[in-house]
Every structure is written in C-alpha cells, then in structure tokens.
Amino acid sequence: MHNFTNEENLRSDVFITKPKSEKEMIAIISKFKSDFDPNSKAEYSNSNYVLLSYILEKIYKKSYSVVLDSKIITPLGLKNTYFGNNTKNQNDEAYSYHFTDKWEKGTDTDPSIPMGAGAIVSNPTDLTLFIEGLFNGKIVSEKSLSLMKTLNQNFGMGMFEVPYFDHKGYGHTGGIDDFRSILAYYPNEKLSVAITSNGMIYPNNNILKCALSSYFNKPFEMPTFNLLELKPEVLDLYTGQYSSTEIPIKIDITRNENKLFAQATGQPAFPLDATETNIFKFDQAGIVLEFNTNKKQMVLKQGGKEFVFSK
The missing domain is CATH 3.40.710.10 (DD-peptidase/beta-lactamase superfamily)
Structure with a gap:
C-alpha cells in the first residue's frame, strides 16, 4: 500500500x-x-x-x-x-x-x-x-x-x-x-x-x-564538532553535478556565500559542514562527502556504505 x-x-x-x-x-x-x-x-x-x-x-x-x-x-x-x-x-x-x-x-x-x-x-x-x-x-x-x-x-x-x-x-x-x-x-x-x-x-x-x-561497556569514539571555515574559491572547486553508476541519483553541489549545499534528485537541499579541506558532513542524515578534485570524484559515505560519484 x-x-x-x-x-x-x-x-x-x-x-x-x-x-x-x-x-x-x-x-x-x-x-x-x-x-x-x-x-x-x-x-x-x-x-x-x-x-x-x-x-x-x-x-x-x-x-x-x-x-x-x-x-x-x-x-x-x-x-x-x-x-x-x-x-x-x-x-x-x-x-x-x-x-x-x-x-x-x-x-x-x-x-x-x-x-x-x-x-x-x-x-x-x-x-x-x-x-x-x-x-x-x-x-x-x-x-x-x-x-x-x-x-x-x-x-x-x-x-x-x-x-x-x-x-x-x-x-x-x-x-x-x-x-x-x-x-x-x-x-x-x-x-x-x-x-x-x-x-x-x-x-x-x-x-x-x-x-x-x-x-554494554563497548568502546565509543566521541564525535568532534570542530568545523572549518573555507574560502569561497576553495568551495567553488567542489561545485557541480555528480552522478554514480552504483546508485541511480544525481547530486548537485552548490555554494551560497561561505557554505556548500547538496541536493539529491527529488530531495530538498541540505547544508554541508567542512571537517577537513575536502571532507564535508551532514550530521542529521549521517552523510559524509569526500571530494577528490584531481579525479573529479566525490565519495558519499552513509550507513557504513560508500558510493563513488563522478563530476
């Protein structure tokens, strides 16, 4: 139903x-x-x-x-x-x-x-x-x-x-x-x-x-909430549309002032926080995006899985 x-x-x-x-x-x-x-x-x-x-x-x-x-x-x-x-x-x-x-x-x-x-x-x-x-x-x-x-x-x-x-x-x-x-x-x-x-x-x-x-007395890695402030010219390196042969969605990466946003096909845009120069996260959905500008690629990490996207 x-x-x-x-x-x-x-x-x-x-x-x-x-x-x-x-x-x-x-x-x-x-x-x-x-x-x-x-x-x-x-x-x-x-x-x-x-x-x-x-x-x-x-x-x-x-x-x-x-x-x-x-x-x-x-x-x-x-x-x-x-x-x-x-x-x-x-x-x-x-x-x-x-x-x-x-x-x-x-x-x-x-x-x-x-x-x-x-x-x-x-x-x-x-x-x-x-x-x-x-x-x-x-x-x-x-x-x-x-x-x-x-x-x-x-x-x-x-x-x-x-x-x-x-x-x-x-x-x-x-x-x-x-x-x-x-x-x-x-x-x-x-x-x-x-x-x-x-x-x-x-x-x-x-x-x-x-x-x-x-x-249950299991080890747990405490999260860090230290975020980086990146300049617009650095953020612009990652903007564009990315697609993957592994999952049938496209992701648009855009910049609004000093902030990157990601938007998957049919979904609302969400903000990205920089944890490293090329690594961004969206904690609410457990999403991590890692960019490789040399290869024109982006790796989406979520739920223990990784998907490679090409620009």
Missing part, C-alpha cells in the same frame, strides 16, 4: 495543517496503486497505520483516542501520553524545529491526518513504560507478541530489530514534522531505551549508540 506521505504535495503546509475526515483520507490513500505485490517486498507505510486506526474505531465503536486511552494509556498508567491536538506551549508541549542557518519552527500537522501513524504525544519515560508493558504481557498476549517479533524482510508487525553487536533488541523509530523518536527494548537484559527530540542537528541514532556503548 503506497505511503501517502511520500507525495510532496501531501507534505505541504496547505495540506497537513487542515483537518481531514476519514472519508477524505481514505479517498487520498485509495487513489494510489500498490507499490508491489503482497509478500514480495517490505517497506514502511504511514497509510497502513492510518487505516488501522479507522479499523479500530469500527471494531470498538469508539474514537481512536478513546481506544488508545482504554487499551494502553490507562492500563499502563502513562501520565504523559495522549492523542494530540495542535501544539500548545501552555500545556508544556514543545514545537518542533529544523536548522538551516538558524533554528526555524516546523509545521504543526493536524492530528486527524496521521491518526495512529503520528498523532500520539508522549515522552521518553512513558515510552519505556510502554515497551516494558508490551514485553511483559500487559497489552497483548505472548502469542501476539511473538507474531510482532517475527521479522519478514527486516519488518515485524509494528516493530523491527534493533541489534547492538550480539545483543538483540526490538523497537521502532518515529518522525512527524521535525519531531523524532527512537524506542528499543533488549529482552535478555530487560533494558529499555527511548530518545525524543523536537529539533535535530545531530543524529539520534548516534546518541543511541553512545548510550548503548556505555551500558
């Missing part, structure tokens, strides 16, 4: 800030064809979770927020979890922010659009209580939990594996507007870890790795 949030026009402020009815959302989701045949592939889809919210409302004949409260929030005693509304600072709620050259307030998605895919408000304490309750049989049966943990092409039912060396964990990540979250549980250690952020300039996954290295 196609993920409707992959469509750029369905992520616009005009669309996501206005309430939508069930009828409207089903009409939007149903106009897209399937991305692939059942059981042939696996991808995350917000559309599925929106529809599951409506299915719950029909089964219980109650609103999703009431079902959420009666089945999860109240039984687990979660004091900071609820179905959200428009963000209000006076309720001790935080807006989300993104960083370009400065911090800017993110869009506030109306909760009627994501429903169970992103309208739930919580904090790290409640998230850890939730996943401990889930694994201790307080929400679903042991049989159902076993089904949730059964992975097919790296996906289980509502969770995926979060390994750390030889330690097996389960959990999920989340993101809406500029909010981000990570939740993981390691059954053998009975360890739960949760991170939430309302503005990210350094990957939460790197923070998770640091926390886990501390708990």
